[in-house]
Amino acid sequence: MKQTLGKIASVSQIDVDGIPDWFISPDDIDYCSKPFTCGVSGALHRGKWGQGTRVVVKTLTVEASMMNFVPPIALWHNLSHPHVLKLFGACHVSSPPFIVCEDATFGNLHDYLTKPSNRDNIWRLLLQAALGM
Incomplete structure (x- = not known):
């Protein structure tokens, strides 16, 4: 796509903004x-x-x-x-x-934490969230 845009801009001699990464x-x-x-x-x-x-x-x-x-x-x-x-x-x-x-493996945080089997992970997940900030 980026190469095509570059060729079109070159041939038409139009200044075209680049495509974002x-x-x-x-x-x-x-x-x-x-x-x-x-x-x-x-x-x-x-x-x-x-x-x-x-x-x-x-x-x-x-x-x-x-x-x-x-x-x-x-x-x-x-x-x-x-x-x-x-x-x-x-x-x-x-x-x-x-x-x-x-695609998040366990869905959103709220849904994951409301499952009783996942409650033991709350502090570990809060630490991971803090590390991501």
Whole structure:
């Protein structure tokens, strides 16, 4: 995609902003149209990216401001920590815009901690969350 953009810009002699490192084309993502959960800012879908990597795709609602979309994505994409959910990338030019991150093994923290069998892990998980900040 980046090579194609470079060639088009070169031939047409148009100054084109580069594609962000975190950009993922909508063509590279395949996700279930039915979300597994919805929130104020968007819906979460299970999907596959690239060579079949299992991911979660967050599609953003119209109310989610595009002005506030790019800076946090650029910051999150550069984070690499075992206690922080990995962001693979995003697409800010699709409709709807979306974010692609790793599929959390145990779901969200609230659901994990409310299971009685997981209560013994609370302090260990709180420490991991603090280490990720």
